[in-house]
Amino acid sequence: GCGGGGQQQAAAGGGGTDAGSSAGADAETYTIRFAHIENEFTAAAQGCQLFKKHVEELSNGRIVVDILGAGALGGEREIVESVTMANIEAGMAMSSLFSTYLPNWEIFDLPFVFKDRDDWAAKVDGELGQMLAAETASINMKVLSYFDGGFRSISNTKRPVASMADLSGLKVRVGESTLLINTQQALGSNPIPMSFGEIYTALQQGTIDGVDTSIIYVIDGNFQEVAEYCTETNHSALQMVTFINQDFYNSLPADLQEAVDTAAAKATVEQRVAAVEADLMAIEVMEEAGMQVDQASAAFSAEMIEAAKPVVDGYRDKIDASVFEAAGL
Amino acid sequence: MIGKFGKLFNQMEYYALITALSVMVIVIFSQVVMRYVFNNSLSWSEEFARYLFVWFSWMGVSAGVKGKEHLKVELLAEALGKRGFLNAKEVLSIIVSLVWLVTTLIVAYYGIQVVQMQMKLSVVTPAMRMPVWIGYLSVPACSIVVGIRLVATIVDSVKKLLGYDNTGLPGGESEVES
Amino acid sequence: MEILAMFGVMLLLIAIGLPIGYAIASSTIFTFVVFSSTSLRIVSQNAFTGIDSFVLMAIPFFILAGILMSAGGVARRLVDIADAFIGWITGGLGMASILTATFFGAISGSGAATTSAVGSLMLPEMKRKKYGDEFSATLIASAGSIGVIIPPSIPFVVYGVTVGVSIGDLFLAGIPAGISMCVALMVACYLISKKKGYRGSDTKPSIKNIAHTLKDGIWALFAPVIILGGIYSGIFTPTESAVVAVVYSLIIGTFVYKELTLVKLKESFYTAAVLNGVIVFIIGFSGAMAKYLALENVPQRVSQGILSLTDNPILILLIINVFLMVVGMLIDNIPAIIILSPIFLPVVQSVGVTPLQFGVIMVLNLAIGYVTPPYGTTLFVASAISKISVDRLSRYAIIFTLVLCVPLALVTYWPWFTNGFVALFK
Numbered sequence: 001g002c003g004g005g006g007q008q009q010a011a012a013g014g015g016g017t018d019a020g021s022s023a024g025a026d027a028e029t030y031t032i033r034f035a036h037i038e039n040e041f042t043a044a045a046q047g048c049q050l051f052k053k054h055v056e057e058l059s060n061g062r063i064v065v066d067i068l069g070a071g072a073l074g075g076e077r078e079i080v081e082s083v084t085m086a087n088i089e090a091g092m093a094m095s096s097l098f099s100t101y102l103p104n105w106e107i108f109d110l111p112f113v114f115k116d117r118d119d120w121a122a123k124v125d126g127e128l129g130q131m132l133a134a135e136t137a138s139i140n141m142k143v144l145s146y147f148d149g150g151f152r153s154i155s156n157t158k159r160p161v162a163s164m165a166d167l168s169g170l171k172v173r174v175g176e177s178t179l180l181i182n183t184q185q186a187l188g189s190n191p192i193p194m195s196f197g198e199i200y201t202a203l204q205q206g207t208i209d210g211v212d213t214s215i216i217y218v219i220d221g222n223f224q225e226v227a228e229y230c231t232e233t234n235h236s237a238l239q240m241v242t243f244i245n246q247d248f249y250n251s252l253p254a255d256l257q258e259a260v261d262t263a264a265a266k267a268t269v270e271q272r273v274a275a276v277e278a279d280l281m282a283i284e285v286m287e288e289a290g291m292q293v294d295q296a297s298a299a300f301s302a303e304m305i306e307a308a309k310p311v312v313d314g315y316r317d318k319i320d321a322s323v324f325e326a327a328g329l
Numbered sequence: 330m331i332g333k334f335g336k337l338f339n340q341m342e343y344y345a346l347i348t349a350l351s352v353m354v355i356v357i358f359s360q361v362v363m364r365y366v367f368n369n370s371l372s373w374s375e376e377f378a379r380y381l382f383v384w385f386s387w388m389g390v391s392a393g394v395k396g397k398e399h400l401k402v403e404l405l406a407e408a409l410g411k412r413g414f415l416n417a418k419e420v421l422s423i424i425v426s427l428v429w430l431v432t433t434l435i436v437a438y439y440g441i442q443v444v445q446m447q448m449k450l451s452v453v454t455p456a457m458r459m460p461v462w463i464g465y466l467s468v469p470a471c472s473i474v475v476g477i478r479l480v481a482t483i484v485d486s487v488k489k490l491l492g493y494d495n496t497g498l499p500g501g502e503s504e505v506e507s
Numbered sequence: 508m509e510i511l512a513m514f515g516v517m518l519l520l521i522a523i524g525l526p527i528g529y530a531i532a533s534s535t536i537f538t539f540v541v542f543s544s545t546s547l548r549i550v551s552q553n554a555f556t557g558i559d560s561f562v563l564m565a566i567p568f569f570i571l572a573g574i575l576m577s578a579g580g581v582a583r584r585l586v587d588i589a590d591a592f593i594g595w596i597t598g599g600l601g602m603a604s605i606l607t608a609t610f611f612g613a614i615s616g617s618g619a620a621t622t623s624a625v626g627s628l629m630l631p632e633m634k635r636k637k638y639g640d641e642f643s644a645t646l647i648a649s650a651g652s653i654g655v656i657i658p659p660s661i662p663f664v665v666y667g668v669t670v671g672v673s674i675g676d677l678f679l680a681g682i683p684a685g686i687s688m689c690v691a692l693m694v695a696c697y698l699i700s701k702k703k704g705y706r707g708s709d710t711k712p713s714i715k716n717i718a719h720t721l722k723d724g725i726w727a728l729f730a731p732v733i734i735l736g737g738i739y740s741g742i743f744t745p746t747e748s749a750v751v752a753v754v755y756s757l758i759i760g761t762f763v764y765k766e767l768t769l770v771k772l773k774e775s776f777y778t779a780a781v782l783n784g785v786i787v788f789i790i791g792f793s794g795a796m797a798k799y800l801a802l803e804n805v806p807q808r809v810s811q812g813i814l815s816l817t818d819n820p821i822l823i824l825l826i827i828n829v830f831l832m833v834v835g836m837l838i839d840n841i842p843a844i845i846i847l848s849p850i851f852l853p854v855v856q857s858v859g860v861t862p863l864q865f866g867v868i869m870v871l872n873l874a875i876g877y878v879t880p881p882y883g884t885t886l887f888v889a890s891a892i893s894k895i896s897v898d899r900l901s902r903y904a905i906i907f908t909l910v911l912c913v914p915l916a917l918v919t920y921w922p923w924f925t926n927g928f929v930a931l932f933k
C-alpha cells in the first residue's frame with residue numbers, strides 16, 4: 001500500500017523538473033499536491049475540493065489531486081514558497097502572500113477597492129485580475145482561480161460599531177501586514193498585529209477587543225463564542241488565490257493543461273456560490289451564539305471611505321498607475 | 330595561521346551570540362513597554378527579532394559543535410570505551426562525524442539554492458522590506474561552519490587513531506541539556 | 508515501507524551516536540532521495556521556516572530566565588523554603604528536592620535546566636546525609652521532568668505552535684498534571700526513604716524558620732506570578748512574558764540578591780545561546796520530516812490503521828500512550844511532538860479527546876521519557892552532576908517511571924485534569 005503513492009509522485013515530480021520525459025505522455029499520470037491551511041468547511045477549502053473533483057474527472061483520472069489541507073504542509077508563506085520552488089505543485093493562499101513578491105498585489109488589501117461582490121467579481125475576472133495574474137510568471141507561478149474569501153468585517157467584545165466614534169480606540173487584531181495596520185489606524189482603531197491562532201484567547205483575555213476578518217473566518221476561529229458584536233464594514237476583500245507551479249503546468253500535455261484550466265474555471269464559479277451560502281450559514285451560527293450582526297449604514301461607510309483615502313493615496317507610488325486604473329481607483 | 334584565525338572566529342562567535350541574545354531581550358522588552366506605556370506597537374520589532382532569532386539559533390548550532398553540546402546517545406561509544414576497544418570507539422566517532430559532515434554539506438548546498446531563488450525573486454519582508462534571503466542565509470552559512478568544525482574533529486580523531494596523539498581519550502564530555 | 512526505512516535509518520544513526528537533530532535530517536534526506544523526487548531544498552527551506560516564529564522565541568528566553576535565576580541565587584532560596592517546610596520529615600531532602608523542582612519549574616521552561624539547578628544544590632546535600640547515590644540522582648532526574656509540565660514549558664510552546672492550540676491554555680492545563688507528578692513522586696520518595704532509612708535534614712520544623720526563608724525568598728516566589736499572571740491576564744504573549752521573566756531575574760539577581768556579576772552574566776547568556784542552538788534547529792529538521800509524512804498521507808493511514816483495530820477510546824489511548832512511552836525512551840521530546848502530533852491528533856480527536864488534553868498527554872509521556880534510558884535528557888544531566896553512569900541509574904528509573912504513570916493515567920482518562928481545569932478559568 002505504501003509504494004503506490006510514492007511512485008505516482010515520482011512520476012509527477014519528474015514531470016515537474018525534467019519536462020523532457022513526456023515521450024509517452026498519453027500514458028503518463030500526474031499527481032498535483034495541493035496545499036492549503038483552511039478547515040474543510042470554509043468556502044475556499046470547498047473550492048479546492050471542487051477543483052480536485054473536476055480535474056480528476058476531466059482528465060479521466062490521469063491527474064490525481066492530493067489535497068494537503070489544514071496546514072499539513074505549513075503556513076501560507078511556506079506553501080507559496082514551496083510552489084515557487086517546485087517542492088509541491090499547487091496551493092492556495094491569501095493574496096497578501098503575493099505582495100511580498102509583487103507589490104502590485106497589495107491592491108487587494110487596499111481599503112474600499114471593491115463596492116460589493118459583483119463589483120469584485122467583475123474586476124478580478126476582468127483586466128485587473130488578468131494584469132496581476134500575468135505578473136506571477138516571474139515567480140514561476142500560474143494563477144488558477146480567484147476564490148471568494150468574503151469581505152473583512154469587524155467583530156468585537158465591546159460595543160456595536162455603527163459610527164467612527166465606536167471604532168475609536170478599539171483594540172483590533174489585524175493580520176501581520178503594514179497595509180492592514182495602516183487601514184485600521186486610518187479608521188481610528190488601535191490595530192494589534194497577531195497571528196490567527198492567538199486571536200481566540202486574546203479576545204477572551206481582553207488583550208484585544210476585536211478582530212478584523214471576514215465572517216466565515218469568525219466562525220472558523222470560534223470567535224462567536226467570545227465576541228458579542230459584528231459589523232460588516234466590508235473595508236477590504238479577503239482575496240483567496242489558488243496557484244500552480246508554472247514549470248509543472250508547462251510540462252503537462254496540452255489536453256491536460258486544458259483540463260486544469262477548465263476545472264479551475266468551473267471550481268471558481270461554484271466556489272463563489274458556495275461562499276455566499278457559507279456567509280449566510282456563518283451569520284446564522286454567529287446569531288445563534290448570541291452575537292449581534294449588523295450592516296454598516298451608508299453614512300458610516302461613506303465616512304470610513306473618506307477616512308481611508310489617505311491610505312489608498314499612500315500606495316500610489318508603490319502600485320502601478322495602470323493597476324490603480326484597472327481597479328477603478 | 331589557521332589556529333590564530335580559528336581563535337579569532339571563536340571569540341567573534343562568542344560575542345555575537347551574547348550580543349544577539351541581549352538585543353533580542355532589549356527589542357522584545359521595549360515592544361512590551363511601548364505597547365503599554367506609550368500605547369504604540371512597533372511593526373518592525375517583531376520581524377527584526379525573529380530574523381535575529383533564526384541567525385542566533387543557527388549560530389548556536391555551530392557553537393554547540395565546538396563545545397560538543399549536541400544532544401546524542403553515547404551508550405555504544407561508552408560501552409566500547411569500557412571494554413577497552415579504544416580504536417573501535419575512535420573509528421565509530423569518525424563514522425558518526427562523516428555522516429554528520431555529509432548531512433550538513435547537503436543542507437548547506439540546498440540552502441544556497443534556496444538563497445539564490447529568494448535573491449532572484451527579490452522577496453522582501455512585509456514590515457522592514459528587508460530581503461528575505463538574509464534570513465535564509467543563516468542555514469547554509471552556519472552549516473558550513475559546522476562542516477569546518479567537523480573536519481577538524483575528524484582530523485583529530487584520525488591523528489589519535491594513528492598514534493600521533495597520546496593524551497588519551499577525553500573522559501567526561503559535557504553532557505546534554507534541553 | 509519508506510516510512511519504516513526512514514525511522515529505521517533514524518534510529519540506527521541515533522544509536523551510533525549522531526546528534527538527534529542531524530539523525531532526523533539525515534534520515535529525511537535519505538528518504539527524499541530514495542523514495543521521492545521532491546527536491547532536497549525542502550529540507551533547507553524548513554531549516555529556516557520551521558524556526559522563523561515569534562512564538563518559538565520564547566525558548567531561549569525561558570532557558571535564559573532559568574539560568575539567570577540559578578546564577579542569581581533564586582534556586583538556592585527556593586531550596587531553603589522547601590527545606591524549611593518539609594526537610595525534617597523522613598526522606599525530607601528528597602521531598603524538598605521535588606518541591607523545589609516544582610517551584611523552579613514555574614520559572615524555567617526546560618526539564619534539563621530544572622534538573623541542573625536543583626541537582627547541583629541538592630545532590631551533595633543528599634550524599635552527605637547518606638541517601639543512596641543512584642536513588643538521589645534518579646529522583647532529581649524525575650523531579651526535573653516536572654519542569655516541563657508546570658508552566659512555562661518549552662514542549663508546550665512547540666506543541667501549541669505545531670497543532671495551533673492556545674499556549675496559554677496548555678500552560679494552564681499543565682498545572683494539575685505537574686502538581687500530581689509532584690505529589691506522586693513525594694509519596695514514592697517517602698515510602699522508599701522509610702524502607703531505606705533515609706532521614707530528614709537538620710532543619711527543625713519551626714514557624715520562625717519558615718517565615719524567615721519565605722521573607723528571603725519572596726522575590727523568587729513572585730517570579731511565577733509575573734510570568735503566568737502576565738500571560739493569563741492578557742498583558743503579555745508567552746514570548747513577551749519570557750522576556751519579562753529574563754528582565755525580572757536580571758533585576759533580582761543583580762540588585763536584590765546581588766549575586767549576578769558581569770562574568771556570571773556573560774557566561775549565563777552564552778550557555779543559554781548554546782542550549783538554544785542545540786534545541787531549536789531540531790524543530791526545523793523535524794518539520795521537514797513531518798512534511799514528508801504529510802506528503803505521504805501518513806497521518807491518515809495511521810489513523811485508519813488504529814481505528815480499524817479498535818474504536819474503544821480507552822484502548823486507543825492506551826495504545827498511543829505505550830507508543831509514546833517507547834518513543835520517549837529513544838528520542839527527544841521536541842522532534843517527537845512535531846513529527847507525531849499531526850499523526851495521532853486525528854485519531855484521538857475521533858474518540859473525543861481535545862487537542863488541549865492530547866497536548867498534556869503527549870508532553871507528559873515525553874517528560875517521563877526524560878528519565879528513561881537510553882535517551883533521557885534529565886537523566887543525562889543528573890548523571891553528569893552525580894558522576895554516575897546512566898546504566899547504573901536504570902533500576903530507579905524504572906521505579907520512578909512507573910510512579911509517574913499514575914499522573915499520566917489521570918491526565919489520559921480524566922478530562923477534569925486538563926479541559927475541566929482550564930474551563931474553571933473561562
Ligand code: NA
Binds near residue numbers: 615617660
Ligand atoms: Na516549567
Ligand code: NA
Binds near residue numbers: 835837838879881884
Ligand atoms: Na528517554
